[in-house]
Amino acid sequence: MNSAAKITAANLSRRTLKDKLFKGLVLFLSLITISPIVLIIYKLVAKGYRQISLEFIIKTPPNTFEAMTALSNGELIPGGIANGITGTLLMVVLASVIAIPVGVITGIYLYENPGKPLANLTRNISDILQGVPSIVLGLIAYMWIVKPITSGFSALAGSVSLSIMMLPMIVRSTEETLKMIPQSIKEAAVALGVPYYKVILRVLIPTGFSGLLTGILLGISRILGETAPLMLTALGSSVINMDITKPTSAVPLLIWEFYNDPNMVDLIWSSSLLLMGMVLTLNLVSKRIAARTK
Amino acid sequence: MNLGKLQAKQFSQLLNVHQMNSDKITKGVLLLSSFVILFVAGGMIFSLVEGAIPALKSFGLSFIWSNNWNPTEGKENYGALPFIAGTIITSVAALLISLPLSFSVSLFLGEYYRGTKIAKVLGTMVDLLAGIPSIVYGLWGFYVLRPLLIDLGLPNQGFGIFTASIILAIMIIPYATSLSNEIITMVPNELKEAAYSLGATRSEVIFSVVVPSARSGIIAGYILSFGRALGETMAVTMLIGNANIVPDGFFSTGNTMASVIANQFGEADGLKLSSLIAIGLLLFLLTGIINAIGKFIIKRMG
Numbered sequence: 001m002n003s004a005a006k007i008t009a010a011n012l013s014r015r016t017l018k019d020k021l022f023k024g025l026v027l028f029l030s031l032i033t034i035s036p037i038v039l040i041i042y043k044l045v046a047k048g049y050r051q052i053s054l055e056f057i058i059k060t061p062p063n064t065f066e067a068m069t070a071l072s073n074g075e076l077i078p079g080g081i082a083n084g085i086t087g088t089l090l091m092v093v094l095a096s097v098i099a100i101p102v103g104v105i106t107g108i109y110l111y112e113n114p115g116k117p118l119a120n121l122t123r124n125i126s127d128i129l130q131g132v133p134s135i136v137l138g139l140i141a142y143m144w145i146v147k148p149i150t151s152g153f154s155a156l157a158g159s160v161s162l163s164i165m166m167l168p169m170i171v172r173s174t175e176e177t178l179k180m181i182p183q184s185i186k187e188a189a190v191a192l193g194v195p196y197y198k199v200i201l202r203v204l205i206p207t208g209f210s211g212l213l214t215g216i217l218l219g220i221s222r223i224l225g226e227t228a229p230l231m232l233t234a235l236g237s238s239v240i241n242m243d244i245t246k247p248t249s250a251v252p253l254l255i256w257e258f259y260n261d262p263n264m265v266d267l268i269w270s271s272s273l274l275l276m277g278m279v280l281t282l283n284l285v286s287k288r289i290a291a292r293t294k
Numbered sequence: 295m296n297l298g299k300l301q302a303k304q305f306s307q308l309l310n311v312h313q314m315n316s317d318k319i320t321k322g323v324l325l326l327s328s329f330v331i332l333f334v335a336g337g338m339i340f341s342l343v344e345g346a347i348p349a350l351k352s353f354g355l356s357f358i359w360s361n362n363w364n365p366t367e368g369k370e371n372y373g374a375l376p377f378i379a380g381t382i383i384t385s386v387a388a389l390l391i392s393l394p395l396s397f398s399v400s401l402f403l404g405e406y407y408r409g410t411k412i413a414k415v416l417g418t419m420v421d422l423l424a425g426i427p428s429i430v431y432g433l434w435g436f437y438v439l440r441p442l443l444i445d446l447g448l449p450n451q452g453f454g455i456f457t458a459s460i461i462l463a464i465m466i467i468p469y470a471t472s473l474s475n476e477i478i479t480m481v482p483n484e485l486k487e488a489a490y491s492l493g494a495t496r497s498e499v500i501f502s503v504v505v506p507s508a509r510s511g512i513i514a515g516y517i518l519s520f521g522r523a524l525g526e527t528m529a530v531t532m533l534i535g536n537a538n539i540v541p542d543g544f545f546s547t548g549n550t551m552a553s554v555i556a557n558q559f560g561e562a563d564g565l566k567l568s569s570l571i572a573i574g575l576l577l578f579l580l581t582g583i584i585n586a587i588g589k590f591i592i593k594r595m596g
Contacts (some may be wrong), residue, residue, distance in 0.1 A: 015495050015498070016495060018495070018497060019495035019496050019497045019498070022496075022497035022500075023406065023496065023497070025398070026398045026401050026402055026406060027398075027402070027406075028398075029394055029395050029398035029399075030395075030398045030399050030402040030416060032395060033395045033396070033398065033399050033420065033467055034416060034419045034420060034423075036423065036434075036464045037419050037420075037422050037423050037426070038419075039434070039438065040426060040430065040431075040434045043434060043437075043438060044430070101327075102327050102330050102331075105323060105324055105327035106324075106327045106328045106330070106331055108324055109324035109325065109327060109328045110328070112324065118325075118328065119328070121332070122328040122331050122332060124589070125331055125332055125335045126331055127585070127589055128335070128582050128585055128586065129331070129334070129335055130585075131518075131521050131522075131525075131581050131582065131584075131585035132338070132525070132578060132581060132582070133524070133525020133526070133527065133552055133577055133578075133581055134525070134527065135525065135527045135552045135555050135556055135574070135577075136338075136342075136525070136574045136577055136578050138555075139342070139345070139555065139570075139571055139574045140337075140338050140341060140342070143341045143344075143345055143571075144337070144341065164334060164338075167331065167334070168331075171331070195316045195317060195320075196316065196317040196320040196321065197316055197317075197319070197320040200320065221425060224427070225425075225426075225427025225428065225429065225430070226427070226428075227427065227428060227429045227527075227528045228428070228527035228528055228552070228556050231556060231559070231560075232555075232556075232559055252427060252429050255429050255430075255433070256429060256528075259429075259432075259433065259436075259532075268433055269433075272427075272429075272430045272433060275427060275430070276426065276427070276430060279425050279426070279427060280422060280425055283421070283422065283425045284418075287418070287421070
């Protein structure tokens, strides 16, 4: 072997080594990246599972004294987070009722008028709305609803802040879904002389239904865990409240309250476990639906 | 006979008119809903500006660079500099920490193991990171990460910019990854094969072919995830230490724009409330600009 070939061989083995090292680094860093989700779920399950029971879902939280007594006796803290669960459901349903129709119809508008300046403006504004921090949406709902309309913290204000958060996500997913529907299906309906609204209700929406549903479920899973805007709007309540003009609790708000109360702090894990369970189930279900339709 | 024909004609005319009306109404409804979005966005800016006016009138532009946040009655003074600085420092640090991690994940998903089962599992797990509520990240940071950092000798009981940045970095990884992974997957095979045929190793292909051709997508992904970091509230509030000072280092405590609103909103009224709204307005503008830059880069890629 002459010296030039030797140098090339040495060079090659150095480059191969470098290649292997880099791949090892990528694998190592990827593993580090997914470790938090494993660790977080592990922590929630390990510390929270004992508290999860029927009582946890149907009862309201104990007062601080009851919690303290249970703690000093070494028992599980009694009671549950029913006020949070009902409050979360109330506000998420109300937010959906506001955001889904407007979002889907706007998405259809963007799909039907692709090049129009107004459509482009709406699309850009909607994209920017999607990036607005949730706490700012809380401020907005405070100024729009809490002060002038319900003159106090309310579920309605919480729902409004959540609906503004959800709206751009639904607009986006509706437009993207409709774009994938073959143009011929719509043309067939139009050729039969079907009125425009029926083309939308009987052709576009049913054909893109699973796509729309995916977007909606993802939107709901995003707002389920929101805490910051609710601190500024719904505030919280120690009892089950179904009046949308009154302060209302939510699961994330309860977690925040428990976190700040040394006697109740044990409840954060089970509440978080329940919340995570809801969010991740919705997430996985919507991914399933999306994967099946592709 | 004649009459029948006439009636049929009238009927079809009526039908047409009816249908034209219904089509017009439908189009009107579509148009209206898009106005709702514009109205909401316009209303947001209007309300934020209106709410911020008392603070901006009292302190003028010095609101942005004054670092004196003093709610004591009589000596009331509000400056946003500590929070602007805190926001930018934590977000930049979070971005730097997340860079190698999300870049590795997007290479794992889009290059090394593209389309395999293990990539699907890893991708799902990274997506799940985006599903964890901010407050749960905060709890985990408080009860798991913070004690760990205290053991490593972090001052201030483990609270501060550094701790908040680590949690923020984990939170924004899915946002940076999803876009850059998509773009890396789209790099044409011919380009890579050409490099391989010249004898390049895989890492050389990645750095001389894949990264340069996916560059703007990767950058846009990082910009958008930076925008996310700017507005995160709960996890940061629970970990940053909530001191209204301009942070003097990575391990110092501080406050961000979002966390000061969450912290001080409860007892705020008058000038203080207006100052918090003014901070909200600044945060809105800052995230809006960052997101617009990200979207612009994506749009230019086509």
